[in-house]
Amino acid sequence: MNLSVDLGGLQLKNPIMPASGCFGFGKEFSQFYDLSELGAVVIKAATGEQRFGNPTPRVAETPSGMLNAIGLQNPGVDKIMEQELPFLDSYDTPIFANVAGSTLEEYVQVAEKLSQHPTIKALELNISCPNVKEGGIQFGTDPNLAYELTRAVKQVSKKPLFVKLSPNVTDITELARAVEEAGADGLSMINTLTGMAIDKQTRKPLIANETGGLSGPAIKPIAIRMIHQVREQTDLPIIGMGGICTADDVIEFLLAGSNAVAVGTANFHNPLVCKEIIDELPEALKRYKFTSLDELREVAVS
Amino acid sequence: MNLSVDLGGLQLKNPIMPASGCFGFGKEFSQFYDLSELGAVVIKAATGEQRFGNPTPRVAETPSGMLNAIGLQNPGVDKIMEQELPFLDSYDTPIFANVAGSTLEEYVQVAEKLSQHPTIKALELNISCPNVKEGGIQFGTDPNLAYELTRAVKQVSKKPLFVKLSPNVTDITELARAVEEAGADGLSMINTLTGMAIDKQTRKPLIANETGGLSGPAIKPIAIRMIHQVREQTDLPIIGMGGICTADDVIEFLLAGSNAVAVGTANFHNPLVCKEIIDELPEALKRYKFTSLDELREVAVS
Amino acid sequence: MILQQDLSIVSNKVIAKDTYEMVLEGDLVQQIKRPGQFIHIKIGEGFSHMLRRPFSIADYSLETNQLVIIYKVIGEGSKWLSKQSDQSFINVLGPLGNGFEIDHLANQNVLVVGGGVGVPPLYALTKQLSQRNDVKAVLGYQSSDSVFYEEKFNKYANTTVATNDGSYGEEGFVTDVINQMQNQVDYYFACGPLIMLGAIQLQLRDTQGLLSVEERMGCGVGACFACVCEADNEKGYVKICQDGPVFHSNEVTLYESIS
């Protein structure tokens, strides 16, 4: 079965990509399978300068999910381009860069640099990281800020721009509209929900940062709802994510209105999960009587 | 161990009560244990007139959680007072009424009637039901509406008023502040998160209403975070809920800043769960080296 | 009385395509009053599956303290069940619902109609009905490999099997078979997919009957209002778990709700 999809002008072999922050810069997972099998790779967030992130512990398990507060640790955009991108260049799959920052200027600077790099085929604008004190989620919860930021980044980048939305909002369609008006070429949704867990032994939060982002199957129903809501309002391509673990989940996300999907937390559960989902997808589609991805997209819940 | 708590002036034997909508009007669960063992009972939402609710299917399972879209089915406030409250009157535990409506006037009317009924010891104002087209969640996502409604209800009721907050908001502290200013005597949090699941076989939402409210352990980290956030801003008593299944969970909710807790979805998993938690709580407190509930409240994460 | 109890698995085996028969043992069995009641089974470890799964009691014996369920593997819950091994325990809430009231029936021509996983509750029913009545059973299945319990029914009832694809027994739906016997029936019992029940209700609208109805459930005990069905009574609805799952054919109006 032909699994290829057109995602805002980019041709992907299949609609499956690892989610930003859950796959590093790809190297570790290249031990498990050939990254060229992936529809795309989304690399870890890049900021203007290197960041050390939050104190540890940075992760905790929750029912059917996990909390993380990595805090955008990364070597900075220059080192990423120098040290990480060359490795990825050897694979036949489009690379998405995830752009983060504390200020509009930082976002713009990072986006500009990455968009000029030949290895990077698209940008994902992370306006939804709940784990940093500055920037991040503010841009993702205020439609005006989201609009300004998207516009500013759009002006310095010619690569397709996907804006990654935060689910920690009263009305996600408002944010989606704002970034669409600002010129976004697509949407990524959802990022994590802000959560917390308390260690009863120490009587302190399990995550040193106190709160962290909730991901994994626990949030899948929220992701499906939000994608469906946004799909009713826009034709922009959507990269859907939030708890995907199986090919069945992928079909559910596509039915909700996603054009492609990203797999995050499940990579920790099974480092081969992206490849296994790609291998199983044709069988799963047949099980639900779809003869092609196009046919599925036509019946997507609307 | 003495488990009693003072909840906004009400004396409860212990901090455990079933959550509204998950325990009917108590009768069914009275087959399993003596309801007098409960800290309190919160009955199903009452509206001005009888309601039939949403079409079926109304529930679906999700990872470590469930969706529901009952749609406030209930016989109406008058029949509830006539037919349901007399049964509960025979138990030695305070009864909380859950008040719902489509308009401010309906809320006020229901609250007024219930607050005059001698069996009802406190009101829980449900401004957060995501499953009805009108009223419900609008009042719970707009601070101004929440303020108006709380004030209006406060004027007709002398019983302690707990306002039940919706987690489907960008900033829950804003809502908490609004209802506190309007005179709320306490807060209940959290209601369900709006979610959706799609049946891959039929290609339609599993819930006839399309979206439903997500409850159960999946949402626990979100509940803990929100309670903690609100506790940092107010001294109002908080009834915490969202995924509680065990005595350990209760301790986590108390550490986050709750004064008492409600158990919802877990009643479907185990109809004896509230009683079992009450029985186990002293042991659990000892396991974490608490000699009393007061001691726990003092170290609550802040 | 409704109990929550760990029952031991006496056996758990495939009896047709994707279809298992599980025998459970424990004191809870003593509480069963009638065929047509059901049990609500906890799935998985811990709290990953918050909803129990309802399954009809297909057979039971107060002497051996055992009950039987027959279930089809559909999704996660039934798949998990199919993997549980003998001698382990599963947590059961039950017996739930009211089942088939048959005390008033004697010397009647009774028709029992089941489709797919609607067949199980009819087995204990047929056994009991046959003691005082003449019973005909019509059992519908997808195809030959999904047929189960035909011989068992044959012991107590004149049994006709129909398969959708004609690969076994009569070809077609149970309604096709019933067409030919309509006038010889004093009373009927049916359990199966909503669409089948609606069709039968319409087809046999001049005959008294009891229908066992399915709906997605939360609590299983009447507290959550998940499983309501419109009904011709004072309240305007029934709760399937508590008031049913068996209803008189003129109480619930299924063919309206499916059209």
Next chain:
Amino acid sequence: MILQQDLSIVSNKVIAKDTYEMVLEGDLVQQIKRPGQFIHIKIGEGFSHMLRRPFSIADYSLETNQLVIIYKVIGEGSKWLSKQSDQSFINVLGPLGNGFEIDHLANQNVLVVGGGVGVPPLYALTKQLSQRNDVKAVLGYQSSDSVFYEEKFNKYANTTVATNDGSYGEEGFVTDVINQMQNQVDYYFACGPLIMLGAIQLQLRDTQGLLSVEERMGCGVGACFACVCEADNEKGYVKICQDGPVFHSNEVTLYESIS
């Protein structure tokens, strides 16, 4: 090479209070390079537990294709592990990390210090060290009922056991015991709680040593940055899962991070 494989459980038994020894068998064992590496174990059915649990390889044999882990029951994951029965399978990702580099050590006075569940990785280490060195082991436990593997260590090392409450062996912490032998040590190895490692690092700051460090983990393979620890290198940090879990005592600065 890191593999993800279902290993069969050869045995799983209590060896001390809340402490189990599990023997696993499978081809993955052939990939183990050194003592001190660890495995990452999938917990539970389905996707209810999204994070694997890291456990040190306590012993392994390329001949029998078996490895041993020793684990304490702490929370849901280890509790689940303790309930798995022989002949069933668990899903393992490993071997992970670099383990203890010891090829350069011969004819040295070596000290091995373990606390609680920090003891396991030192067992295979002690076996290998003892082939060419004189090994002293100091093992700290809560109290007498939590002591395990004393005799096994005794075969390869002069072993001192200390318990916090003095109910067995020396009374006090491992650091109390080490105080007395400080000057006779050429090289040391330690694994245990952060606070113990920090104390030892300070106490033996003039001696070369390797520390095995714990941290909560996500991926276990170096991709998620969950398990970083500040370090005295160019990047300013190390990833415990990938660069460790064993570090040179002057690379990671633990006594600073715990003060």
